[in-house]
Amino acid sequence: MTASAPFGPGRYSIYTGRATNWPLVAALSAALTVPLLPLGSLSRGGWLDPAGPAIPLLAAAVVVLINVLTGLSVRTAAGPNGVSVHCGMLGWPRRTYRLEEIEHAEVTDLTPSLWRLSLGFWWTPRHTYFTVRTGPALRLTLRTGRSVTITVPDPHTAVAVIRAA
Amino acid sequence: MVTTMNPAADCPVRFQAVDDRENGANNASTMRWTVDHSSREPLPLQIVACVRQGVASGELAVGEQLPPAAELAAALSVDRNTVLAAYRRLRDDGVLEFRRGRGARVASAVTEPAPVTEAAQTLVAVARRHGLGRHDLIRLIERLT
Known part of the structure; x- marks a missing residue:
């Protein structure tokens, strides 16, 4: 008994997707921590001594914590309000791209050879990546020339929603 | 291609099995939501209907996590409390369960109250x-x- 018109003026049709890759987070955490552990074991002195193991171990713990809190999931919502991306348990880093900023949306295939594209959040002056795996991904080309690549579970639906909005 | 079971449905859902596992991700959930601000039906109930239809069609599997209320509300241009009311309604009906720090996830595939x-x-x-x-x-x- 619903009275909604199929294509009423107030109709918002959006796509949401969530992609995770916790093995990648675990591997990254290990890779970032491993160089710091020998520093901790080689150091001499007590815990509070600047030459002691506390500082490298603390740095390792902070790095792992940041990685775990931000890298566990990439949540995307696409629709008339633009494309919003939220990362991790805290929802940060987050970015919303309004529809007016987006010039073009397409599905790209991230190949394993471009290894840096699967490392989570990555920023360069021309490209931004929110990717957690290889394979099909959503690529937005902004009017400023920047390209944003986001790992979404179903990029074709996301592109269809963006083009329809 | 969008397949609808009922032409008057609020939420056309897409019937497609997307397997992300072959690409390395071990978990992926995707969902389409549709609300009509000009409809007489209250917005929380429209969101409830979206979730029920998603679970019934298999788009939302048991154990899948739903978007946080703030993110879904921003995308749909509704108030965060509207989404929370919908989630709470689904929790009371047994469709969703809330986990501290993990948000709302689908608890059971039975959707009819x-x-x-x-x-x-x-x-x-x-x-x-x-x-x-x-x-x-x-x-x-x-x-x-």
Whole structure:
């Protein structure tokens, strides 16, 4: 008994997707921590001594914590309000791209050879990546020339929603 | 391609199995939501209907996590409390469960509220007593909804 018109003026049709890759987070955490552990074991002195193991171990713990809190999931919502991306348990880093900023949306295939594209959040002056795996991904080309690549579970639906909005 | 089971449905859902596992991700959930701000139906109920349809169609599997209320509300241009009311309604009906720090996830695949199921069983029994078959009953329900 619903009275909604199929294509009423107030109709918002959006796509949401969530992609995770916790093995990648675990591997990254290990890779970032491993160089710091020998520093901790080689150091001499007590815990509070600047030459002691506390500082490298603390740095390792902070790095792992940041990685775990931000890298566990990439949540995307696409629709008339633009494309919003939220990362991790805290929802940060987050970015919303309004529809007016987006010039073009397409599905790209991230190949394993471009290894840096699967490392989570990555920023360069021309490209931004929110990717957690290889394979099909959503690529937005902004009017400023920047390209944003986001790992979404179903990029074709996301592109269809963006083009329809 | 969007397949709808009922032309008057609020939430056209996409029937497609997307397997992300071959690409390395071990978890992926995708969902389409549709609300109509100009409809007479209250927005929380429209969101509830979206989730029910997603679970019924298989787009939302048991154990899948739903978007946080703030993110879904921003994308749909509704208030965060509207989404929270919808999530709470689904939690009370047993469709969702809340986990501290993990958000809302789908608890069970049974989507019809118990009172509706009971009323439907009563309807079927009464119709059978009066000689109404399955197709007549379906036509009656289609006329009423």
